[in-house]
Amino acid sequence: MISTTKRIGTLLPISALISNSATRGSFQAGLKFVDWLARSKQSVWQLLPLSETQLQNGSATIHVPSPYKGYCIGLDPKYLSPSDITPTKRQLASFIKNNDYWLGNYALFCALRDYFKTDKWSKWPNDIRHHNEKVMIEWKAKLATEISNNISMQAKLYYSYKKIINSAKKHKILLIGDMPFYIGLNSPLVWQNQQLFDLDNMSIPRYVSGVLDSTKAHFGRQVWGHPLYQWQDKRLIPELKILFEIRLKYLASLFNYIRLDHAKGFYTYAAIDISNTKGDCNLNGPGDIFLTNLIHYSQHIRLKMYAEDSGANLAELRKCLHSHHLPGIKIFRFAYNEKRHIFSEQYIHIDSYPTNSVAYTTTHDTETLIGYLQNLSISERSNLCAKLKINPSKNIYDLAKEIRNQIINSPAKIVILPLQDWLLTTDRINIPGTEKEIGDTNWQYQMDIPIEDLPIKFQN
Secondary structure: OOOOOOOEEEOOHHOOOOOOOOOOOOOOHHHHHHHHHHHOOHHHHHHHHOOOOOOOOOOOEEEEEHHHHOOOOOOOOHOOOOOOOOOOHHHHHHHHHHOOHHHHHHHHHHHHHHHHHHOHHHOOOHHHOOOHHHHHHHHHHHHHHHHHHHHHHHHHHHHHHHHHHHHHHHHHOEEEEEEOOOOOOOOOHHHHOOOOEEEOOOOOEEOOEEEEEOOOOOOOOOEEEEEEEEEOHHHHHHHHHHHHHEEEEEEHHHOOEEEEEHHHHHHHEEEEEEOOOHOOOEEEOHHHOOOOHHHHHHHHHEEEEEEEEOOOOOOHHHHHHHHOOOOEEHHHHHHEEOOOOOOOOHHHHHOOOOOOOEEEOOOOOOOOHHHHHHHHHHHHHHHHHHHOOOOOOOOOHHHHHHHHHHOOOOOOOOEEEEHHHHHOOOOOOOOOOOOOOOOOOOOOOOOOOHHHHHHOOOOO
């Protein structure tokens, strides 16, 4: 359960940060952003995943934009600044000791990735792809320097990010991270645990993650592209539990809270057939027992969480969340479904949002509030105003401000707005299911004014 103190904050990825005095999209810029949050009387910063999303092809390095297709462990070197200092021997030793449960495999993976010039480990030699014990010993010796360098890099990244942790604590600001439900195929976690994923004998996913097309699918069919967990093999459930616990333990070293992404996947999830849409189907996840174990584990390591409970088929998930007093989310963007031409009772009634919930205007996966309102027809906006008891003659910016204020003043004890909804812009971060490995326009959003010039008061 969230605290009784009302908290208002901002959702913004570190990669979007622009500063007059710090490297663009860096942890140092993140320190400046924490200062702005404090000056604007905010007490929450929700960040997006911070792990690496690198894909190397020959001599060229391509950064796949989506943080939800990343390694899901470790920090991305792109967040460093030239002035970040190398940790001391004592700091390095402490970091290695505290992170031994993931660090060795990660550093080896990165060394192999750089040697073979691709993180598509399915293209590596078979003995390495399948972790032949004798061969792996030889490669660890051969790449010892590179492995050590990768360990040092992660330590340097951690201590740079630790400054954000310390500053946020000083200003009593909660740091909220995101735990993607799925793991990118090119992750060291998948390479290390291939048996836990539905892969063929060439290490290629048989089906991938996404959303089935249906009348209830707000944006239609989506292909996300992650490998699926082997939930159907009950013998693997204990190992899958350990995999999730490793990720939770790591996130606990970075954040106060996490948002459990796509939590309904523990109950039902889509298996997308890339080659034939007729092969798409829904499958059952591990259910209450698995999620309850994760909730208990997060409590044990003192990591607070709330769950994304949006979409269809949520009854079982919400029952489990309620029984553990775990918050769900309310996203105003889904108040009106343009596809079905109906209002959603659970999102449109802002004054009925549960106290134990996290309320959003919009998210990183949707249009901004202004963009959403602009896409509605005049009659749809008029109907929306009637539902919200707002004068329909207001211009679109005044309407957005009034909606924003209603959400801020809702019963929800945590309210989070993407920075674009504070600034009332239309700059979108992502359109789900449309990412490309090369030439993608998603995840490119950056602030159009420096942190130092952001307003600290937002007029009603």
